[in-house]
Amino acid sequence: MTIAALKRCATTAMRCARTLAALSYLVAQGFSPAVAQQNPNPLAPYVKINAPVVALTHVRVIDGTGAAPRENQTLVVRDGKIASVGDAGSVSPPADATVIDLTGKSVIPGLVMMHEHLYYSTGPGVYGQLGASFSRLYLAGGVTTMRTAGNTNGIMDINLSRRIAAGEMPGPAIDATAPYVNGPSTFLQMHALRTADEARKHVAYWADQGSTSLKAYMQISRDALKAAIDEGHSRGMKITGHLCSVTYAEAADLGIDDLEHGFVAATDFVADKQVDACPGQARGQQAIAAIDESGAPFRALVAKLVDKRVALTSTLTVFETFTPGRPTPPGLDVLTPSLQESFKRAQDRVANGTQSVYRTLFPKAMALERAFVKAGGLLIAGTDPTGSGGVVPGYSDQRQIELLVEAGFTPVEAIAIGTSNGAKYLGRDARIGTIAAGKQADLVVVAGNPATSIGDIRRVETVFKNGVGFDPAKLIDSVRGQVGVW
Numbered sequence: 001m002t003i004a005a006l007k008r009c010a011t012t013a014m015r016c017a018r019t020l021a022a023l024s025y026l027v028a029q030g031f032s033p034a035v036a037q038q039n040p041n042p043l044a045p046y047v048k049i050n051a052p053v054v055a056l057t058h059v060r061v062i063d064g065t066g067a068a069p070r071e072n073q074t075l076v077v078r079d080g081k082i083a084s085v086g087d088a089g090s091v092s093p094p095a096d097a098t099v100i101d102l103t104g105k106s107v108i109p110g111l112v113m114m115h116e117h118l119y120y121s122t123g124p125g126v127y128g129q130l131g132a133s134f135s136r137l138y139l140a141g142g143v144t145t146m147r148t149a150g151n152t153n154g155i156m157d158i159n160l161s162r163r164i165a166a167g168e169m170p171g172p173a174i175d176a177t178a179p180y181v182n183g184p185s186t187f188l189q190m191h192a193l194r195t196a197d198e199a200r201k202h203v204a205y206w207a208d209q210g211s212t213s214l215k216a217y218m219q220i221s222r223d224a225l226k227a228a229i230d231e232g233h234s235r236g237m238k239i240t241g242h243l244c245s246v247t248y249a250e251a252a253d254l255g256i257d258d259l260e261h262g263f264v265a266a267t268d269f270v271a272d273k274q275v276d277a278c279p280g281q282a283r284g285q286q287a288i289a290a291i292d293e294s295g296a297p298f299r300a301l302v303a304k305l306v307d308k309r310v311a312l313t314s315t316l317t318v319f320e321t322f323t324p325g326r327p328t329p330p331g332l333d334v335l336t337p338s339l340q341e342s343f344k345r346a347q348d349r350v351a352n353g354t355q356s357v358y359r360t361l362f363p364k365a366m367a368l369e370r371a372f373v374k375a376g377g378l379l380i381a382g383t384d385p386t387g388s389g390g391v392v393p394g395y396s397d398q399r400q401i402e403l404l405v406e407a408g409f410t411p412v413e414a415i416a417i418g419t420s421n422g423a424k425y426l427g428r429d430a431r432i433g434t435i436a437a438g439k440q441a442d443l444v445v446v447a448g449n450p451a452t453s454i455g456d457i458r459r460v461e462t463v464f465k466n467g468v469g470f471d472p473a474k475l476i477d478s479v480r481g482q483v484g485v486w
């Protein structure tokens with residue numbers, strides 16, 4: 001309760017009544033207005049380093065550009081920004097700095113991950129809204145900026161984005177998508193946009209509510225997609241798609257900005273594909289599993305995407321959980337026991353899938369993403385914590401970088417895909433995504449050297465966001481065993 005609120009109380013009778021009711025509630029709870037005004041920092045329980053000037057010394061810098069690591073660097077953070085970074089011999093810690101010796105450790109830019117969600121499959125056809133726990137897990141995993149790639153909850157992504165930006169809740173900066181732009185489907189938590197006019201109104205409404213991004217989905221028609229693209233662009237929003245009814249080539253011609261799931265969702269190569277109809281995800285996947293990445297049809301599609309500057313989001317993490325013979329994904333212990341159980345059952349089903357298309361599709365998906373980058377395409381990264389469980393925010397973001405290395409990228413290239421490429425896509429690369437003087441101090445300190453051993457990316461010790469150092473262990477402990485409830 002603030003003095004300003006009491007002053008505003010004079011303006012309307014209704015607001016006055018509400019203000020007084022809230023005030024009497026606080027007094028009844030034992031809060032005096034003076035105590036309530038102190039507003040203790042809600043982030044404090046998760047913060048381990050918070051000083052106006054911090055110097056990280058003797059640290060290996062992997063700067064997010066894809067350049068080789070630089071050893072024995074000094075990195076000075078002042079007022080939330082990188083004030084200077086350079087060789088220990090040329091940059092010395094300021095006298096007023098809190099000095100942290102990081103000998104043997106590395107610093108990478110905060111991850112900029114582009115296919116994240118704040119919901120999770122909690123039951124048949126039901127997506128539970130887990131934004132409060134997920135945002136802590138993302139930050140703990142090193143994610144300092146993320147895009148939600150689709151929203152099944154309405155206003156929550158937007159509110160979380162705002163509250164995190166206001167410093168009221170811990171989490172990454174969030175590019176918050178509107179509820180899915182989709183046609184009629186069986187999804188209980190999606191709108192059914194039948195016409196271009198409905199699509200335009202949907203985009204306009206959610207843009208007015210505060211959405212900053214759009215995601216089209218599998219049953220959208222070309223007309224509705226075109227209307228959503230145009231309305232979104234007129235409001236400065238980018239639009240991505242997990243498509244099926246519309247092919248990648250059609251979407252590129254309509255002006256889409258990004259396509260999700262690498263080439264795994266492309267229906268361009270389904271022989272009898274009817275316009276505006278999804279032939280089924282499985283048909284598209286069979287065609288993609290069989291495609292030759294050096295053949296003319298695939299190269300023509302890649303050339304079109306590169307020419308139209310359509311980005312591609314790699315989400316290998318979710319496909320790994322569908323692929324027989326893959327390791328158990330990390331982070332399952334933070335889930336509720338019932339979600340852990342349900343993933344184990346899904347994992348058993350996957351292990352027994354001797355005919356699974358993913359045996360060939362998963363390595364093919366990796367090869368196609370490499371081919372796209374080789375041809376000059378902008379590959380960005382995300383994790384898609386949906387499917388049948390097992391993609392756990394934060395942990396999955398680290399796993400996604402590891403899988404890019406398995407796909408054939410060098411560790412520093414994979415880190416660049418998960419940092420500066422995401423920043424470029426968002427148009428924020430002047431501020432985030434790389435380590436350089438003047439950039440926002442979004443930094444992940446990891447033990448070891450992920451440039452030679454990418455698994456070290458899991459050994460996160462501190463996550464700096466705007467220069468404030470968060471403790472991943474505290475963030476994770478605050479949600480452990482409860483992810484699935486809130």
Ligand SMILES: [Zn+2]
Nearest residue numbers: 149150384386
């Ligand atoms: Zn998704």
